[in-house]
Amino acid sequence: MDDSSSTIATIDHDAHQLIRTKPDFKALPPVYVLAAHLSINEQHEAEDALSHGGASLTYDIHEARLVLGNISRPKRAKSELQWKGVRVEDVNDKPSAENPISSLDPEDRGPARKRKRLGDRDDDLSKRNVGVVIDDLSTTDDEQESSDVTSSNTRAAKDTPPSPSLSGSPTDRVMVIKLDWLNDSLSAGRVLPLEPYSIYTGRVVPLEEPATNHPAAMKVNGMKSFTSNKSTDIEETLPRGIMERAKADPKPTVNRYIKRDRIKDAANKDFVGKSFSSSTQAAGQPSSQHITRPTHLLHQTTSEHDEVASSALPPMPDWVRENKIYACERATPLTSPNEAFICQLRKIKLARLLTLDEIGVRAYSSSIASLAAYPYPIQSTREILALPSCDQKIAHLFREYQTNNGELQAVADLEADPALKVLREFYEIWGVGAKTAREFYYDKGWRDLDDIVEHGWKSLSRVQQIGLKYYDEFMLKIPRAEVESIAATITKHACLVTDDGIESILVGGYRRGKSESGDVDLILSHRNPAKTHNLVSLVVKSLEKSHWITHTLTLNLTNSKRNQEPLPINNSASPGGHGFDTLDKALVVWQDWPSKAADLKADPNAKNPNVHRRVDIIVSPWRTVGCAVAGWTSGTTFQRDLRRYVKRVKGWKFDSSGVRQRGTGDWIDLEGWRDMKTRCRDWKEAERRVFEGMGLVYREPWNRCTG
Structure with missing residues (x-):
C-alpha cells in the first residue's frame, strides 16, 4: 500500500x-x-x-x-x-x-x-x-x-x-x-x-x-x-x-421516562369530551376551568313554584304550540328581544365548530334559531323548555345567564383559552375552515399569523394566501351604499357582454336587511337561457380588464358544463361550489376606485387607496332563479332546514340550482317555467312560488335571519 x-x-x-x-x-x-x-x-x-x-x-x-x-x-x-x-x-x-x-x-x-x-x-x-x-x-x-x-x-x-x-x-x-x-x-x-x-x-x-x-x-x-x-x-x-x-397506598415502581409510541394526532384530542357548559359557582370561589361538566338538571325553589302559580306564560306563537321544528316554518326577524343571550350561545357554537363537534354545532344552531324567532323577552326557564329544539341544557345556561348578570362561565372559559383564541384567528382567514385551522395549530405548531407567513407560506393554497394577505381588510364590514355601488358596476359589465335584459339581485345579508355585510352576494340572470350560459366568465374578464377585480380566486362553470340542467340526484358532490349548490359562480377580490381618473391625473404613480372586498358573483338560469334567490337570501340555519323539510316532508332534494324528485331524479318545475301562460313575471314571483310549491308560508327576507 x-x-x-x-x-x-x-x-x-x-x-x-x-x-x-x-x-x-x-x-x-x-x-x-x-x-x-x-x-x-x-x-x-x-x-x-x-x-x-x-x-x-x-x-x-x-x-x-x-x-x-x-x-x-x-x-x-x-x-x-x-x-x-x-x-x-x-x-x-x-x-x-x-x-x-x-x-x-x-x-x-x-x-x-x-x-x-x-x-x-x-x-x-x-x-x-x-x-x-x-x-x-x-x-x-x-x-x-x-x-x-x-x-x-x-x-x-x-x-x-x-x-x-x-x-x-x-x-x-x-x-x-x-x-x-x-x-x-x-x-x-x-x-x-x-x-x-x-x-x-x-x-x-x-x-x-x-x-x-x-x-x-x-x-x-x-x-x-x-x-x-x-x-x-x-x-x-x-x-x-x-x-x-x-x-x-403503595404504588408499583414505573420508569416514567421510557420511550412510548408516538401518536401523531394526540393533540387533536384536546377538546374531546368538553361540554362547554358550566355550573353556577359560589361567590368568591375560583372557577374550575376546562374540565368536562355534565348538563345539570334544573333545580326549582319554593319561591319559583309560587311564581309559576301566580304568573302564566305569555301567549305562545302558533309554531311553538304546534312544535314546528324547522326554521323555514316560522319568521325569524333581524333583531331579537333575546339577542344578548343568543350572542352568548353563538360563542359556544363557534367553540363547537372549532373543535369539529358537528352534532353540537347543529344542536346549538337549532336552539339559537328557535330563540331568535321567539317574539318575547324570555323571563323563565319554562319558556325555554317550551320552545322547539331547546332542552334542559339551554334552560340551564339561561338560568346561569340570569343569576350571573348576563354572563356564562363557559363563555368566559372559552374566551380565555389560548388555543381557542388562536383557532378563532386562523378560522377567520378566508379559505381556512375549522379543520384546516386545527391542522395549522396542532400539526404545524403555528401560533399566530406571522408563524404562517414565516414558516408555511409556500404550503398555503392561493386562496389562503390572498385571505392572509388581506386579512385585516376582509375583517372590515361593507356598508349598504358600497354594496349597492359594487352591484351596479357588475350589472353594467354584465349588460355590456350580453344585453340590457340582464337582471341582478342582491342577496345574502344585504337583502335580509343588515346595515353592513361581510361580503357582496349578487345573482345575475336572463330570461333567455342562452344568455346565462358561460356568462360568469365573460363578466369576470370584463371586470378584470377594467381593474375592478384584483384577484379571481374561484371560477366555477359547473352549471354551464351540464348545459344548465338541474344537478342530478346521484351527484352528491359539489365540485368547487359554495357549499349548497353548483350554479356558475366566481369568488373574487374587489377594489373600488371611483376617483381613479382624478387621482392618476394628479399623480401618475398613484396607488388605489381603497380596501379590498370579497364579492361572490352567481349566475342562475331563469327557470330556477326562484330557487337561487331563496337559497342565497336565507340565513344558514333557514337554508339547512329548508333542505331538511323538503327531504322529509316532500321527498324532494332542494338546493339553489333547483328541485328534484328523490325517487326518480326528475326536475320539479315549481316556478311554472314550462308554460308561457303560467311563467313567472319576475324573480320575486318565482321565489314566492318556490315556497308555495313546498307547502310553506312565504317569508320575507328580513324574516329569515336565523344566522
Missing part, C-alpha cells in the same frame, strides 16, 4: 470513529421536545438523538425540566410553556453577566409585529434554532468557564469536555436554549455547556400558587389548560381525605 492510500485509510478511520462517537445525555433531567415549527420527522429525529444518548425522554411537559423547540425569542418560549399548561414566572428579566442572552430579545426593542415573508425556512434540522428549557443553575463552574472560551479556544474545549450537572439546581427552574446546543453536541461527540445557548429562564409556579412577577399575566397563567394533566384535575375534584389515603 502506498503512502496516499495509507493516508486515506487513516482519514476514513478517524471519520468513522468520529461518527460513532455519541454524547452521553444521561446526566440531563427529563427532556421534552416541543413540536412548534418542526415537522413530525424533525421532531422524531431530535427525540431519537436524545434517546440514543441515554436522555430521560418524557412526553409530558409538566414533568420536563428540559424542553426542545424551534423558537428563538424569550417571550415566545414563555408563551409556548403557557400554551402547554405550564405556569412560569421570570427568574431574571434583566441582562447580566450571568445571563447576557436575555438582552437580545427582539420583542423588547423591535417594532410591532409584521406580516412580511422572511424567506424560505431551511428544512435541515441541523440549521434550525430550537429552544431547550432547562434549569438556569444546571451548569457547573467548569462548564461556565468552558462556555466563556468556547468561541476562542474550541480545541481546548474538546480536550476537556464539561458535562452539565443538574443535581444541585432547583427543581422548579426551567431554561430555554437553542437547538444548536443539541446539534453541536452531536457534532462534537460530547455534551456541550448550556449557557451559551440560553434563551429564557423561568420558575414553574404550582397550580395553588399565583404568579407574582407579572400581575397582568396572572389571569392567563392561572387558567388551567385543556392539555393539563388529567390526574391533577381529578385530584383537585376529590375530597382531600380520600386523596391522602390514596397517596399512602
